[in-house]
Amino acid sequence: MAAKRKRRVLPGFGLSLGFAATYLGLVVLLPLVALIVKAAEATPSEFFAAAFSERALASYRVSFGASLAAAAFNALFGPLLAWVLARYRFPGREAIDALVDLPFALPTAVAGITLTALLASTGLVGAQLAKLGVEVAYTKLGIAVALAFIGLPFVVRTVQPVLADLDKEWEEAAATLGAGRWRTFRSVLLPALWPAIATGFAMAFARGIGEYGSVVFISGNMPYETEIAPLLIVTQLEQYDYVGATAIAVVMLSASFTLLLAMNALQRRLGAAKAQEVHA
Amino acid sequence: MSAADWSVLRPKRSPHSLATSEPSGVRAALIAFAVAFAVLLLVLPLATVFVSAFASGIGAFFEALSEPDALAAVKLTLWIAAISVPLNAVFGVAAAWAIARFEFRGKALLVTAIDLPLAVSPVVSGLIYVLCFGAQGVLGPWLMEHGIRIIFAVPGIVLATTFVTFPYVARELIPLLEEQGDEEEQAAISLGASGWQMFRRITLPNMSLGLLYGIVLLNARAMGEFGAVSVVSGHIRGETNTIPLHVEVLYNEYQGQAAFAVASLLAALAVVTLVAKRLLENRLARASRNAPENS
Numbered sequence: 001m002a003a004k005r006k007r008r009v010l011p012g013f014g015l016s017l018g019f020a021a022t023y024l025g026l027v028v029l030l031p032l033v034a035l036i037v038k039a040a041e042a043t044p045s046e047f048f049a050a051a052f053s054e055r056a057l058a059s060y061r062v063s064f065g066a067s068l069a070a071a072a073f074n075a076l077f078g079p080l081l082a083w084v085l086a087r088y089r090f091p092g093r094e095a096i097d098a099l100v101d102l103p104f105a106l107p108t109a110v111a112g113i114t115l116t117a118l119l120a121s122t123g124l125v126g127a128q129l130a131k132l133g134v135e136v137a138y139t140k141l142g143i144a145v146a147l148a149f150i151g152l153p154f155v156v157r158t159v160q161p162v163l164a165d166l167d168k169e170w171e172e173a174a175a176t177l178g179a180g181r182w183r184t185f186r187s188v189l190l191p192a193l194w195p196a197i198a199t200g201f202a203m204a205f206a207r208g209i210g211e212y213g214s215v216v217f218i219s220g221n222m223p224y225e226t227e228i229a230p231l232l233i234v235t236q237l238e239q240y241d242y243v244g245a246t247a248i249a250v251v252m253l254s255a256s257f258t259l260l261l262a263m264n265a266l267q268r269r270l271g272a273a274k275a276q277e278v279h280a
Numbered sequence: 281m282s283a284a285d286w287s288v289l290r291p292k293r294s295p296h297s298l299a300t301s302e303p304s305g306v307r308a309a310l311i312a313f314a315v316a317f318a319v320l321l322l323v324l325p326l327a328t329v330f331v332s333a334f335a336s337g338i339g340a341f342f343e344a345l346s347e348p349d350a351l352a353a354v355k356l357t358l359w360i361a362a363i364s365v366p367l368n369a370v371f372g373v374a375a376a377w378a379i380a381r382f383e384f385r386g387k388a389l390l391v392t393a394i395d396l397p398l399a400v401s402p403v404v405s406g407l408i409y410v411l412c413f414g415a416q417g418v419l420g421p422w423l424m425e426h427g428i429r430i431i432f433a434v435p436g437i438v439l440a441t442t443f444v445t446f447p448y449v450a451r452e453l454i455p456l457l458e459e460q461g462d463e464e465e466q467a468a469i470s471l472g473a474s475g476w477q478m479f480r481r482i483t484l485p486n487m488s489l490g491l492l493y494g495i496v497l498l499n500a501r502a503m504g505e506f507g508a509v510s511v512v513s514g515h516i517r518g519e520t521n522t523i524p525l526h527v528e529v530l531y532n533e534y535q536g537q538a539a540f541a542v543a544s545l546l547a548a549l550a551v552v553t554l555v556a557k558r559l560l561e562n563r564l565a566r567a568s569r570n571a572p573e574n575s
Contacts, residue, residue, distance in 0.1 A: 009466060009469055009470070010381050010382070010462060010465055010466065010469060010478075011469065011474075011475030011478070012377060012475050012479070013378060013381075013382045013384075015374075016373075016374040016375070016377040016378040017374075017378035017382070017384065019370075019371070019374045020371060020374045020375035020378055020390070021390070023367075023371045023374075024371075024375075024390070024393055024394065027439070027442055027443055027446060028393065028396055028397060028443065028446060029393070030412060031408035031409050031411070031412040031439075031443070032396075032408055034408055034411045034412035034417060034418045034419075035404075035407070035408045035411055037411075037418050038411045038417075038418065077317060080310065080313070080314065080317075081314050081317060081318065083310070084310050084311055084313075084314035085314070087301075088307060088310070088311055090311050090315075092315065096314070096315065096318045096322075098554050098555070098557075098558045099318060099322045099323065099326070099554070100318075100322070101554055101557065102322050102325075102326060102550065102554065103322075104497075104500075105500050105549075105550040105551075105553045105554050105557075106325075106326070106504070106546070106547060106550040107503070107504025107505070107506060107523075107524050107543075107546045107550070108402075108504070108506050108507065108524075109504075109506040109524040109525075109527050109528055109543070109546075110329060110504070110524070110527065110543045110546050110547055110550075111325065113527065113528075113531050113539060113540070113543060114325045114328050114329050114332075114540075114543070115325060117328060117332060117536070117540075118324065118325060118328055124324075124328070125320075125324070148321075149321060149325070152321065152322075168300055171300045172300050175300055181301075181302055181303075181306075184300075206399060209401070210399075210400065210401025210402065210403070210404070211401070211402075211507075212401065212402050212403045212506065212507035212510075213402070213506035213507050213510075213524070217531065230401050230402070230403035230404070230507065231403075233403050233404065233407060234403055234510070234511060237407065237410065237511065240416075242411070242416050245407060246407070246411065249401075249403075249404045249407050249408075252401055252404055253400065253401075253404060256399040256400060256401065257399060259399070260395070260396075260399040264392075
């Protein structure tokens with residue numbers, strides 16, 4: 001209690017909190033409430049018919065399936081890239097390290113048209129793949145590639161700092177006890193890394209299901225086939241089907257918030273693991 | 281000193297260093313794989329933007345950029361950023377001050393609420409403003425009566441952009457202020473400084489690197505946002521098209537080279553952002569290392 005009173009010596013509490021809360025309310029909460037009000041205006045049967053129509057269900061399958069595939073790809077190769085960047089020194093390392101954030105910094109529409117140009121059957125990479133009989137642009141695979149690009153930094157940037165902070169003593173101890181490098185990796189490094197990998201995976205997945213700009217150009221946008229849920233929202237909005245758009249948005253929001261909570265729980269676990277290490 | 285620095289000091293072939301590093305063959309293979317992976321997934325797309333932008337020569341490049349609709353899009357994007365960036369920066373500073381310096385009920389809730397926009401799909405971010413301010417929206421009839429247009433107009437684009445970039449500065453500043461502690465500010469106040477003096481002479485200089493870092497990321501996202509803006513803009517050429525929307529229009533009209541020419545502006549912004557981000561990260565790391573050990 002005494003500590004609390006002492007803290008209030010600093011000025012500006014009312015002003016800063018008042019401004020922050022008002023601004024948050026106006027910019028973020030007010031429109032979110034509008035979504036709920038609009039969703040409540042529809043009757044439950046209308047709402048469920050729109051939220052779980054055949055076409056909507058197909059779009060969820062495309063969005064969630066491609067996001068899952070892309071996040072899994074990143075969970076596999078992201079840690080590898082993070083390992084090389086954190087542990088080895090080689091020419092070009094700095095440049096690659098900085099470029100890992102490119103998918104964050106490059107506007108999604110630019111990523112979308114660029115990946116499409118590269119992967120279309122006339123493109124630099126697409127032409128080579130076409131010879132092998134692999135079609136990427138305008139297929140589900142194309143959607144997954146775009147999402148893999150978008151999601152890469154999430155996994156690398158959560159795993160890399162954990163790797164850098166990891167005390168080498170653990171690995172030395174394992175080696176002293178007779179473990180080979182592979183055994184050390186499996187029994188010492190992987191258990192320390194998995195919360196970070198899981199967090200990165202969840203972040204990449206969450207970003208993937210909502211992603212729009214990088215996907216719409218490469219996906220072909222065929223209903224039931226390559227139509228992602230965010231695109232279906234846009235389509236219904238353009239046809240003035242507000243109930244349909246709102247219902248799908250509510251489903252997407254619920255999925256995102258569930259994931260956000262899961263990630264927060266994971267991150268607490270990550271924090272707890274770190275704190276334990278400090279005390280050890 | 282980090283583990284990597286120490287390894288240089290060790291004799292290369294000692295069993296000690298071999299035990300905690302991979303055989304050189306494995307190491308070389310991993311590096312080669314990582315480099316190939318990065319080139320294919322990151323370097324190639326970035327290079328493609330610039331190569332495609334100049335595919336029909338420098339003349340065509342500048343022609344695409346000097347076309348009236350392109351200029352209008354650039355102007356609009358700069359305006360949007362000029363409004364959204366300062367708004368969210370001020371919010372970030374205020375929120376960080378309240379959260380990092382005071383204990384109050386509902387703090388955890390506030391922190392979660394700040395992160396909300398990051399979890400929302402860009403398309404949904406746009407949609408919620410349409411449902412709030414659009415003709416069919418909750419406040420639509422009232423706005424219509426008073427002749428105020430938000431959706432399919434510039435205010436809607438500003439709002440949607442502000443929403444998607446909402447947490448950027450706050451997220452950088454909250455941990456930074458928490459890490460720095462409040463001793464210096466306490467001292468300033470007890471020595472008789474006013475709140476404004478304390479803010480200007482201590483808080484602001486101490487947070488300036490983190491603030492700048494947040495603004496760099498915020499600005500990149502504000503200028504490049506596509507999904508949310510696309511839902512609220514109405515795509516009126518020369519009026520409500522931002523740079524990313526103009527890129528889409530050109531691309532869908534099969535003007536590939538022009539689309540990439542305009543897109544190269546955004547790619548250049550991304551490169552500048554990455555460089556600035558890296559420089560600021562290095563300076564932030566140095567600043568936190570040099571800070572007196574009082575935590």
